[in-house]
Amino acid sequence: MRYSFLSLLKNGLTGQAGWKPAWRDAAPKPAYDVIIVGGGGHGLATAFYLASEHGIRNIAVIEKGHIGSGNAGRNTTIIRSNYLLPGNEPFYEWSMKLWEGLEQALNYNAMVSQRGILNLYHSDAQRDAYARRGNAMRLAGADSELLDREGVRAMYPFLDFDNARFPIQGGLAQRRGGTARHDAVVWGYARAADQLGVDIVQNCEVTGFISEGDAIVGVETSRGAIRAKKVGLAVAGSSSRVAKQAGLRLPMESHVLQAFVSEGLKPVVDGVITFGAGHFYISQSDKGGLVFGGDIDGYNSYAQRGNLPVVEDVAESGMALMPRIGRLRLLRMWGGIMDMSMDGSPIIDRTPRPGLYLNSGWCYGGFKATPASGWCFAHLLATDAPHATGTAFKLDRFRTGHLIDEKGVGAQPNLH
Amino acid sequence: MRIPCPYCGARDASEFAYLGDATLTRPDPAAPDAADAFHDYVYLRDNPAGAHSEWWYHSGGCRRWLKVTRDTTSHAIAGAELAGGAK
Secondary structure, eight states, X not given: OOOOHHHHXXXXXXXXXXXXXXXXXXXXXXXXXXXXXXXXHHHHHHHHHHHHHSOOOOEXXXXXXXXXXXXXGTSOOEEOOOOOSTTTHHHHHHHHHHHHXXXXXXXXOOOOBOOOEEEEEOSHHHHHHHHXXXXXXXXXXXXXXXXXXXXXXXXXXXXXXXXXXXXXXXXXXXXXXXXXXXXXXXXXXXXXXXHTTOEEEOSOOEEEEEEETTEEEEEEETTEEEEEEEEEEOOGGGHHHHHHTTTOOBSEEEEEEEEEEEEEOSSOOOSEEEETTTTEEEEEOTTSEEEEEEEEEEEEOOSSOOOHHHHHHHHHHHHHHOGGGGGOOEEEEEEEEEEEESSSOOEEEEOSSTTEEEEEOOBTOHHHHHHHHHHHHHHHHHHSSOOGGGTTOOTTHHXXXXXXXXXXXXXXXXXX | OEEXXXXXXXXXXXXXXXXXXXXXXXXXXXXXXXXXXXXXXXXXXXXXXXXXXXXXXXXXTTOOEEEEEEETTTOOEEEXXXXXXXX
C-alpha cells in the first residue's frame, strides 16, 4: 500500500481498519543472492538500495533481535555533513543529499527536519579551524556559514556568551543539517525494501559462516544455515564478534556511548547546537524532550549502559553552554555500543575472505551516514568496486598508511 | 565503576585514565616481518565481549599503571595488579 493523503483519508473514514503491517516477518529461505547481517538502518538501507538501484531482489536482511533495536534506536538523531577531510566530506554530503530526498524515495515520513546545526567556537584558533572546515565543506558542495558572536546571539540568545572560561565567539552553521526520526528511518527502509521483495528475518542470530576454501558462501544462524553468493556485515558494535567467526581481526574496539533525553518542554532549542569547549550536543525532539549527549565512556564495553563520570561531564558541559537547563529533570538515559575504528572513520570494503563484505567502524556518527552507507555498501556488494564517494573507506588503509583521522589522535579509539 | 587499585584501594573510575588492551606485546622492530607485526600491534584488536585485560593509569591517585581484568559485558572487575609487579 502506498501511503498518501488519499489512503489516510480512506482509512480515517473506515475505522483505520485497512492498514497492513509495514513489512512481512519473513522466514529464512535456504539461499539468497545477498545476505545482509544486521537489521539496523545501515543494513536495511543497503538492502533497499541493492533492490532499487542495482536490481538485486533476492536478498535477506537477518537480525539477531528486532530491527532497529541496536544503535539505530539509540542515537541522538542528528544529520549533518560538516566534515573536514577529503576522504569523508563528499561521502557525508552525498548522505545529506539522500536525506533530502529520503521521504519521497521511501514513501515514508522519516521526519527529516533541516533545522540547522551550529558548532560553537570559543577561541581564535578554533574559529580558524572552523573557517577551514567550512571551506572544505563548500569545496565538497555542502553549505556552511561562519557566524560571529552576534550572529550566534541572533539565533540562540539564551546561550552563556560571557562564560568566564569559555566565552562564545561565534559558530559554524550548516543550515541544511538537522535531525530525523531514527525509528522512522529504520521502518521506512524496512518497508520500502520489503516491497521490493527483500526478506527481513528477525530473531535470527549469526552463529558462524559457511566456507568453501577461503570463500564465504553463507551463514549459520540460530534459525538454520542460509547460503548466499555474497554476505555483507553491517553489525556496528558487534563487528569484531561476528568477523571473528570468519577468522578476521578488525582494527576496532567496541565502546559505550550514553545519550540522554529530558522531560518535555515547550519549544526552546529549534536547531542542533554543539558546544566547542567540551563534547556536548543538544537538540529538541518534536515531543519536546531535549536530546543530548557527549563523549563515549572511554573503555571497551559491550554493556549498552555507561557509568556516572561521563554523565557528570555531559551535565557540566550542558550547564556551561546553557545554564537555563540546570533545573531540568532527565527522563531517560541509555547506552549504545559503538564500533570505534582506529582512525575514527568507517570501513566499507571487501574483506580478505572472498564473498564477505564489511560495513563498520562508524564510531558514534553512524546515524547521519545511514543513507550513503547503504548506498555505498550496496554499490560495493553489487559491483565489487567502491562507490565514488566511499573510495577512502578501505580496510587495509591502516596497513598502507592512508588513515582518515579527523581528530588527529592516532590509533586510540577511546579518544576519537 | 570502582577499580581496586592495589596501592590506594577501591577508587572511582574517574580517577583513572584508560589505555586499552593489555595483552599486546610490542614486536621486535628488527625482525624481518616487523611491518606486518607492527600493523597488527598498533591497529588490530581482539575486542572481546567478556573478560578483557586492560591498562589503566591511576592519574588521580598513586600514578601507577594497573593491569585490570574487567568483563566488557557487565563492567564487573575481576582484579587489578600493578603493571610493574608489586614493589
